[in-house]
Amino acid sequence: MELQFIFSQFLSGLTTAIFLFLIASGLSLVFGVLRVLNFAHGTFYMLGAYIAWQVVHWLSPSKEAFWPAALLAAGAIAVLGLLVERLMFRYLYDKEELYQLLFTYALVLILGDAAKIVWGTEQLSVTRPPVLEGSLRVMGTLIPEYNLFVMILGSAIAVGFWVILTRTGVGRMIRAAAMDREMLGALGANVGWLYTGVFVVSSFLAGLSGALVTPIKAIVPGMDVEIIVEAFIVVVIGGLGSFWGTFLGALIYGQVLSFGILIFPRFSIFSVFALMAVILIVRPWGLLGRPLR
Amino acid sequence: MAALLQVENLHTAYGLSKVLFGISAEIDAGECVVLLGRNGVGKSTTIKSIMGLLTPAQGRVVWKGQDITGWAPHRIARAGIGFVPEDRRVFPELSVWENLDIAARAARRPGHWTMDAVYDLFPQLASMRNRMGGYLSGGEQQMLTIARTLMGNPELLLLDEPSEGLAPLVVDMLLEKIGELKRGGLTILLAEQGLEFSLALADRVYVLEKGTVRHSGPSRELREDRALADRLLAL
Ligand SMILES: Nc1ncnc2c1ncn2[C@@H]1O[C@H](COP(=O)(O)OP(=O)(O)OP(=O)(O)O)[C@@H](O)[C@H]1O
Ligand SMILES: [Mg+2]
Numbered sequence: 417m418e419l420q421f422i423f424s425q426f427l428s429g430l431t432t433a434i435f436l437f438l439i440a441s442g443l444s445l446v447f448g449v450l451r452v453l454n455f456a457h458g459t460f461y462m463l464g465a466y467i468a469w470q471v472v473h474w475l476s477p478s479k480e481a482f483w484p485a486a487l488l489a490a491g492a493i494a495v496l497g498l499l500v501e502r503l504m505f506r507y508l509y510d511k512e513e514l515y516q517l518l519f520t521y522a523l524v525l526i527l528g529d530a531a532k533i534v535w536g537t538e539q540l541s542v543t544r545p546p547v548l549e550g551s552l553r554v555m556g557t558l559i560p561e562y563n564l565f566v567m568i569l570g571s572a573i574a575v576g577f578w579v580i581l582t583r584t585g586v587g588r589m590i591r592a593a594a595m596d597r598e599m600l601g602a603l604g605a606n607v608g609w610l611y612t613g614v615f616v617v618s619s620f621l622a623g624l625s626g627a628l629v630t631p632i633k634a635i636v637p638g639m640d641v642e643i644i645v646e647a648f649i650v651v652v653i654g655g656l657g658s659f660w661g662t663f664l665g666a667l668i669y670g671q672v673l674s675f676g677i678l679i680f681p682r683f684s685i686f687s688v689f690a691l692m693a694v695i696l697i698v699r700p701w702g703l704l705g706r707p708l709r
Numbered sequence: 710m711a712a713l714l715q716v717e718n719l720h721t722a723y724g725l726s727k728v729l730f731g732i733s734a735e736i737d738a739g740e741c742v743v744l745l746g747r748n749g750v751g752k753s754t755t756i757k758s759i760m761g762l763l764t765p766a767q768g769r770v771v772w773k774g775q776d777i778t779g780w781a782p783h784r785i786a787r788a789g790i791g792f793v794p795e796d797r798r799v800f801p802e803l804s805v806w807e808n809l810d811i812a813a814r815a816a817r818r819p820g821h822w823t824m825d826a827v828y829d830l831f832p833q834l835a836s837m838r839n840r841m842g843g844y845l846s847g848g849e850q851q852m853l854t855i856a857r858t859l860m861g862n863p864e865l866l867l868l869d870e871p872s873e874g875l876a877p878l879v880v881d882m883l884l885e886k887i888g889e890l891k892r893g894g895l896t897i898l899l900a901e902q903g904l905e906f907s908l909a910l911a912d913r914v915y916v917l918e919k920g921t922v923r924h925s926g927p928s929r930e931l932r933e934d935r936a937l938a939d940r941l942l943a944l
Binding site: 589598607 | 760781782786787792794798802803807810811812815816817818857858
């Protein structure tokens, strides 16, 4: 294998990784703080993609429709997250995990069918925004400018996320809520709204990722389940509830998928499942996670 | 004048198992009142019912003339009641100063108690401000949990068994510090099993037994009549 080829596989893995991180980090944060595993997180991502397509469609033939569409999609999903948390999710926190899973799974089915009713089952697509239509040549490899943009934006979000969690008052409160919700409330914090905030941010990120993926991947029914499975694998590898674990998990997933294609061309996902199985056996709580109490 | 805090006829249960059977008590501003009683008589349950962490089936909690029964704990904290839990519950993966910082942010009650002021009270904490809460010794955690609650500038401090499981030297130090808080004018409701610790601080005492108040009166009575004290705590 020549270096150039390896480099291009590496970049393609990196793009996958950044998207997975944006999605899995929200899933992981909601689990770490709210203690609910939200199956519908992938559905929020899919709806973000559909809404972005819809707005682009409305604004066509404007060429710059993509940017407002992406922001609107993320905003709309944030509002959806707000409603879901305030009106429904909050009643789940003290229920058993089984009920939580059933509820979020019901959301997946309902919202998935609603999307089919509104947008049909045909695959839809969005073109790259004109400013990022070109490609750059790096080390002899052509990289689409759009992918480069996603990598930079995604990395910036990851860094911002980490800075907020570790260096700000809100971040400290969120970490404290993950450790002992009741105690934080008894100190005077309105933990209910803190939970809402966390859920809304995580929904926003899911919606944004859905919108950002549209120029790269076709929008199809079923992309919700596909992405949630991938996000689960990422957090299982990295450790559910761990920020850096999620980051590492996404990087590993992206690269294993990208290079796995070379080994099992028709079953590239197999290498990822194999990796997950190994990790589940030797370190069930993930690379950077910790055993659940 | 009405008391700062009035607890009227509290009945609290955990599911079907009833624990409090009509606890009534009053605390005036500036007083140190002790809920004295042995293991499992309902001291913590009373304190948690005041704090809104448990909802009484019957009875009222009245704070400065306002009925706060059924309020969420964060509202009660912001109204000026500070809670120090018996199991300490410092945030293990936050550093000492982070524990203090979020408490100030949570309560949103500026006042005398700032980071510097609590470090003055507990100099030992100042020297380990960057250490994680989970790596502190029991005594250090107890100091941190008291300091943390002070960051919310409470008018009433609910202190649940601060001496539990600590070495005698540490207990003496805490006694000293709590006495200092009391002399500073803070109103304190203390839950305790130990007679000596209680009598060293208390103005008045409620002796609890199986979820009821068995005896109440000035602590002087128990100080002077040890036979009475022994009898009250014997069961
Ligand atoms: N979460 C709970 N569920 C059921 N019963 C409980 C619970 N917590 C306490 N109890 C019971 O309620 C009774 C009173 O408990 P409480 O914790 O109020 O006692 P306490 O006076 O604080 O005792 P200690 O000195 O051991 O702290 C005990 O019999 C205890 O077993
Ligand atoms: Mg107790």
